[in-house]
Amino acid sequence: MTATHKGRSLDRQMNTKSKAYEEVLGEIRKFISKNELSSGDKLPSERELADQLNASRSSVREALRALELLGLIETRRGEGTFLKVYRPYHTVGLLSAFILQDPNVKKDIILTKNIIEKEATKIASSQLKQEDMQKLLSILENNELDEKQRHYNFFMVIFQHTENNLMQRIWQLMEDFSYTMEEIGYNKQFYIDLIEILNTNQQESIEYLFEKLSR
Template structure:
């Protein structure tokens, strides 16, 4: 008789259920790139949840580049969304040995080069967006908000490369990392938040100063420190 080692079922948070539903709608084409989502109030009523839960879900999806929240206009599906790749890739990674360590290797390859490219190509608007997320990390009221701002910081660097393919790959990797290691990242930020923010500031300064080598070096140092601070199974 085949014996399987099942793990206890964990109850998802409400916002995570909303995230999964929206991802599925985008994946199956019910929501298309560029399409505007219903208002937070309408979504909350349809789902039978609070507006706060809807807002948290939308913020999480914006952080990984799936949605675009435009103040005064509404929330839109990003044109660069590749959510259809999330589920199959996540399943493959679940079957791999040490998927976290492998994802960090992917980040090391991708993000060091993206930082270098951003230093060469970032517009003033790109620099403003990177700086804004850095400031959000500093002023966040909770650890969770700091981690969300951290994620958006890295995504805006990817945007600053002006390379659509890199942006798409970053979307996928960031989503997998965020979902799989959110708790560990929050614990790490709680312990070394000041150090992490300083590392991000050094990356931003190098990009702002158009110093590609320094941007690449500072990003590598940051990713190495993050990997050292998280124990991957």
């Protein structure tokens, strides 16, 4: 009875029965790395992808829509699909509406974010120049920024001097999640102290300053 059996070409085992759109996701990732695409570059069209990956256009679209919602790609009707600079703020609103208030997750995010900020500051401390300090000060003095924006901009400057993109991305993501929840600590004095420490190059005090936040 032949059992036609046409499903995905490669379900090497039963255990890896991934869905079509997940495989498409993986293939797109491979394609990006193989061709060394970066933000702004164009991806093949949906029809082309479907053809090359041996999947239907619907499946390809499911993968692309998911990527779009995550903010990794941008699609322009009539033009195509493009890689995007990852900017988190977009997805948050939607996400937070779905997220149930799990206090454990909240605590993890705050703690981990705090650690990453501390380490980033330690790394960046030797790289910050006088103009960077000026930039940090002007962020503090800019009264048009609310607390969240101030924090984000402040540490954005710092992360840019860590030369560690991965850490910055992880941080941005957590910043994103914590955007909707009331942050703890981080009063204005914290930033002032931090700038002072950076100015006088007392790197050992960074640890101490951040430690105070956790309590």
